[in-house]
Amino acid sequence: MKKLLTTICALVPLIGTVKAQxxxxxxxxxxxxxxxxxxxxxxxxxxxxxxxxxxxxxxxxxxxxxxxxxxxxxxxxxxxxxKVWLEPATFPNWRRYRESGTIITPSKQPLHLTALGNSIGTPKEGLTAPVVMFETLDELIAAPKGSLENKIAFVNYRMNRHIDGNGYGPAVRARNTGAIEAAKKGAIAYMMRSVSTSHHRFAHTGNSRYKDGVSKIPNTAIANPDADQIERLLNAGHAVSVNINLQTEDLGEGTSYNVIAEIxxxxxxxxxxxxxxxxxxxxxxxxxxxxxxxxxxxxxxxxxxxxxxxxxxxxxxxxxxxxxxxxxxxxxxxxxxxxxxxxxxxxxxxxxxxxxxxxxxxxxxxxxxxxxxxxxxxxxxxxxxxxxxxxxxxxxxxxxxxxxxxxxxxxxxxxxxxxxxxxxxxxxxxxxxxxxxxxxxxxxxxxxxxxxxxxxxxxxxxxx
Ligand SMILES: [Zn+2]
Incomplete structure (x- = not known):
């Protein structure tokens, strides 16, 4: 025991030295x-x-x-x-040209929206349809098949604010796959409350996906105050219809470059x-x-x-x-x-x-x-x-x-x-x-x- 202690005591300064070195x-x-x-x-x-x-x-x-x-x-x-050099990367090339939105009923007013990345466009005059609101993506997933024929699905989930951004993950689910789930129920467009913690009237874009075998529908996010407005109208018992107009284009495969530099x-x-x-x-x-x-x-x-x-x-x-x-x-x-x-x-x-x-x-x-x-x-x-x-x-x-x-x-x-x-x-x-x-x-x-x-x-x- 004494020998072991001596060994440990001898090791302690050594550990200190190793760390310092x-x-x-x-x-x-x-x-x-x-x-x-x-x-x-x-x-x-x-x-x-x-x-x-x-x-x-x-x-x-x-x-x-x-x-x-x-x-x-x-x-x-x-x-x-x-050293400075480039390495190529390919990706699905997509463009946004113009976008606008309008609440049509019960009272005509602007709707601040933006196309989500990868979204298909609407016809030139846009598309107009009644809005059906869901509080979460899961609620939309649980909706009966065919229940959204000729409707616009609206997911109203609100992101929470946190220093480490932990509200983003749960909120972004509705952006990634919302349009797929809405289309499965027959919706002709998808609209979501922006993945956002702000009060300003800007819509937040971000990437979104489609799925093979599920029809592609226009895919959009609206600003927080606009989501509040639609929520109020629906909760007051009004039928709400909106016009969504997105002019976008899928340009096939694009190429860009990682730019790399070294000391x-x-x-x-x-x-x-x-x-x-x-x-x-x-x-x-x-x-x-x-x-x-x-x-x-x-x-x-x-x-x-x-x-x-x-x-x-x-x-x-x-x-x-x-x-x-x-x-x-x-x-x-x-x-x-x-x-x-x-x-x-x-x-x-x-x-x-x-x-x-x-x-x-x-x-x-x-x-x-x-x-x-x-x-x-x-x-x-x-x-x-x-x-x-x-x-x-x-x-x-x-x-x-x-x-x-x-x-x-x-x-x-x-x-x-x-x-x-x-x-x-x-x-x-x-x-x-x-x-x-x-x-x-x-x-x-x-x-x-x-x-x-x-x-x-x-x-x-x-x-x-
Ligand atoms: Zn980033």
Whole structure:
């Protein structure tokens, strides 16, 4: 027993030393320098301003999407990245041309709506039909077959507000498959309360699907105040009919590009930290929060690291294509690199706006946790708490990576309380981004990526 105690006592200082050696004092000094640089620099703001003003909205496959790819490539080159390249991705190319809505009965008034992505159009004059309301998608699913013949199905589910955006998942079900369920019951169009927490009169778009063997019907979301209006009219006992007019087009398969840039590591260049966002956006706003911010802040974070010191492992910024239409760029990237996914020592995508980062979370193996704790310590001065759950999901573009392998995934949780006020609307514009918060985000990504690239221990994913 005494011998065992002596051994343990001898081990304790040793464990302390091992932990300390994950990073040299010089490396810790560099972390402090990169934090200061990022908090001081307005590079991420300049990039975001340029992307959202000089390119604007970036619907996959559009002329602007091409301009965005060219913009990103040029910016990376000018910022002095060691390698810059493009990789193609294909997706279903879709366009929105015009859209409008009107409440016809009981009293004629405007209806603020938007086509959901992938929606077919209506006849030129639109289509007019009575509205049948359901509180949830499940209520629509439970409706008797044929009960919605010549009707417009309306799902009135309201998304709840939360810092981590946990209201989005339950609400988005009605967007993904609502039109399929409505068509199964005979409806001639589908209309939903926007997946939104706002009071403004903008409708929120987003991707939606059809199913083989089920007829395709026009698929639309209406603004929250308009959903309230229809709800009031129906609850007062009125028969409500509306006119929906969507002019859209399915253009078949489109091609865009993931734009990739790397700061090459000095010691293990084949290993890399993957950070990034998605370059595309919806067509209604200018994609400032979703996801111009993620693009700009990860480009800037990698640049700041390079300005301080070359990292041991590479840092790769991946700007994914066609995320909004179904993660097409991400699927292409992780397929293209399928045999080399082990080279990814850490991955994090910023795709949740640009409010402050308040939490840092990993999804890594047990022996990677000392490195994670050391990173968390350096993030603490930025007011970022360490979330110990070790269950990070990363951003949406990391879903194909998580499905393919147990890679080390990280989340820098942004405060999403207000994110769904603007998400996928005409109101997602640069003025919604706070320059100081964007700097804090940039600093957080710079610290995380620098330390993940420099740690003595190579980070590995959770065991399956
Ligand atoms: Zn996004």
């Amino acid at each position: 994950e990073f040299t004092p010089t490396q810790i000094q560099q972390v402090k320098q990169v934090t200061e640089l990022a908090l001081d620099s307005d590079l991420s703001w300049q990039l975001l301003e340029s992307l959202t003003s000089e390119v604007g909205p970036r619907l996959p496959g559009s002329e602007n999407d091409k301009k965005a790819v060219e913009w990103a490539k040029q910016q990376f080159e000018q910022l002095g990245f060691d 090459t590591g000095s010691d293990a260049p084949q290993q890399y930290v993957l950070i990034g966002g998605h370059l595309d956006s919806w067509d209604l706003g200018t994609g400032a929060l979703d996801d111009g911010a993620g693009v700009a802040l990860t480009m800037a974070a990698a640049t700041h690291i390079k300005q301080i010191a070359r990292p041991k492992r590479s840092i790769r910024v991946v700007l994914f294509a066609a995320e909004e239409l179904g993660l097409w760029g991400a699927k292409a990237y992780f397929k293209q690199h399928a045999d080399k996914l082990d080279n990814i020592v850490a991955a994090a995508e910023s795709d949740f706006g640009a409010d402050v980062v308040y939490g840092f979370e990993s999804s890594v193996s047990a022996n990677s946790l000392p490195v994670v704790r050391a990173i968390a310590e350096q993030l603490a001065p930025l007011d970022i708490k360490y979330v110990r759950a070790n269950n990070a999901h990363g951003g949406p573009d990391l879903i194909p990576l998580r499905q393919a392998t147990n890679a080390p995934i990280f989340a820098l949780h942004q405060d999403g309380t207000d994110y769904f006020d603007y998400h996928h609307t005409a109101d997602d514009t640069l003025d919604k981004v706070d320059p100081d918060k964007l700097k804090q985000n940039t600093a957080a990504y710079a610290v995380f990526a620098m330390m993940a690239a420099n740690a003595k221990t190579t980070l590995t994913g959770k065991n399956p």
